Each structure stands twice: as structure tokens, then as C-alpha cells.
Amino acid sequence: VYHRRKHEGIGMPPAKKWEIGIFGNSEVTGRGLPPRPANRHSLLLDFLPSFRRSVQRYGVSIDGLNYYADVLRPWINSTDPDNPKAKREFVFRRDPRDISSIWFYDPDDRQYYNITFANQALPVMSIWEYQQARKAAKEAGMEAVNEHQILQSLRELREKVEASAEKTKKARRQNQRRREHQKMTSPSNPLSPKTVAISEQPIDS
Numbered sequence: 063v064y065h066r067r068k069h070e071g072i073g074m075p076p077a078k079k080w081e082i083g084i085f086g087n088s089e090v091t092g093r094g095l096p097p098r099p100a101n102r103h104s105l106l107l108d109f110l111p112s113f114r115r116s117v118q119r120y121g122v123s124i125d126g127l128n129y130y131a132d133v134l135r136p137w138i139n140s141t142d143p144d145n146p147k148a149k150r151e152f153v154f155r156r157d158p159r160d161i162s163s164i165w166f167y168d169p170d171d172r173q174y175y176n177i178t179f180a181n182q183a184l185p186v187m188s189i190w191e192y193q194q195a196r197k198a199a200k201e202a203g204m205e206a207v208n209e210h211q212i213l214q215s216l217r218e219l220r221e222k223v224e225a226s227a228e229k230t231k232k233a234r235r236q237n238q239r240r241r242e243h244q245k246m247t248s249p250s251n252p253l254s255p256k257t258v259a260i261s262e263q264p265i266d267s
Contacts, residue, residue: 107155107165107174116140116149121180122164124156125192127209129164130180158189181209187216195219 065077072079086092099105115122117137121130142148153167155174162185163178187195195215199207202215 104174110155110157110165113154113156113164114151115154116151122152122154122166122177124154124164125161125189126196126207126212127161127184127192128180129177131166131175131177133168133175134166134177156189160186161189161192162186184209184213185216191216191219 065080066075068074069076069079082090082092084092084095113124115124117134117140119138121128121134123129137150137152140150142150152169154177155165155167163176165174166177167174192212195212196207198219199211199215
């Protein structure tokens with residue numbers, strides 16, 4: 063509604079102003095439609111949360127997790143071209159739903175490369191699972207939380223979740239059985255006793 067009503071500030075509906083800006087009219091030259099991204103995957107990555115990190119011999123670290131791939135090797139300990147005394151930082155992106163890998167943007171060929179966990183024993187996890195695992199590890203008295211402790215804590219958390227889900231399913235099944243017993247029905251006898259008694263009455267000839 064707003065975009066189709068006359069706007070006092072511009073003297074026309076905003077939708078009309080946008081149309082003129084893109085396509086132009088007899089008085090204004092339009093800018094034209096912007097080009098569509100050629101790579102939809104790159105477009106998605108461009109909108110993921112980003113981090114700037116230097117590349118070390120072990121790879122790169124984000125939130126205490128290490129990532130490594132051979133594509134990082136040429137950039138290990140590289141210096142900033144504008145400041146030779148400083149380490150060069152690169153753009154990394156991460157999907158919070160799956161932090162088992164990150165995306166490295168190579169400044170030379172302007173492409174993204176997938177970088178996985180340096181420790182291949184770590185499973186796929188979300189950032190929220192990881193945060194819970196770290197919290198649980200610290201609450202258990204672990205001062206310096208390492209990847210081995212995170213893995214152990216993550217396994218325990220998932221076991222609790224699975225046990226809770228199974229308990230919920232069991233409670234649901236018990237509740238269903240209780241309701242069926244109250245109805246005096248069962249899979250082998252789906253009709254209530256009253257219904258069965260009526261159906262067994264002889265039909266008058």
C-alpha cells in the first residue's frame with residue numbers, strides 16, 4: 063500500500079519513482095537492472111557471517127576450532143602488502159548450521175574454497191551445539207577446553223538428547239495405550255463392547 067500511494071516528499075508513489083530510476087522516462091535516463099549473479103552458490107556465501115584471520119602453519123582458528131586445507135599453504139605467515147610488519151588477514155565465511163567446514167576467499171583468483179576441520183575426528187555440528195558443548199565442558203571443571211574435550215562433551219549432549227527423545231516417544235506410547243484402555247479397545251478388537259453387542263444381535267427375518 064505504501065509503495066503505491068503518493069509520497070509527498072517525492073511527489074509520486076515510491077514504486078513509480080523506483081521504476082523511473084531503473085527504466086527511465088522522457089526526462090531521466092534509467093540505471094537499468096543490475097546484472098544477476100552468475101554463481102548462486104557464491105552469492106549465498108557472500109551473505110554468510112564472515113571472519114578475518116591470518117593463516118598459520120596449523121591453518122586457521124575460529125572460536126577455538128582449527129581448520130586446514132592445502133589451498134591455504136601459499137598464504138601461511140604471509141604479510142600485509144600495505145604493512146610488511148603485520149600479518150595478512152583473509153576473509154573466511156561460516157554457515158552457523160554446519161561449522162565442520164568454513165569457506166576461504168582466495169584474493170588472487172577471487173573464488174571460495176572449502177576448508178574442513180583439521181581434526182577429522184570432529185563430527186558435523188552447528189554453532190549452537192558447539193557452544194553448548196563448550197559450556198558443558200567448562201561446567202564439568204575443564205579450564206582449558208580442547209577439541210578432545212569438546213568431542214567428549216558433544217557426544218554426551220547428543221546421548222542426552224537421544225535419551226530424552228526416546229523417553230518422550232515412550233511417554234507418548236504409554237499415553238496412547240492408556241487412552242485405548244479407557245476406550246476398552248485394542249488393535250485386535252477395534253470396536254467397543256457396546257458396539258460389538260449391538261452388532262451381534264440377530265436380524266429379524
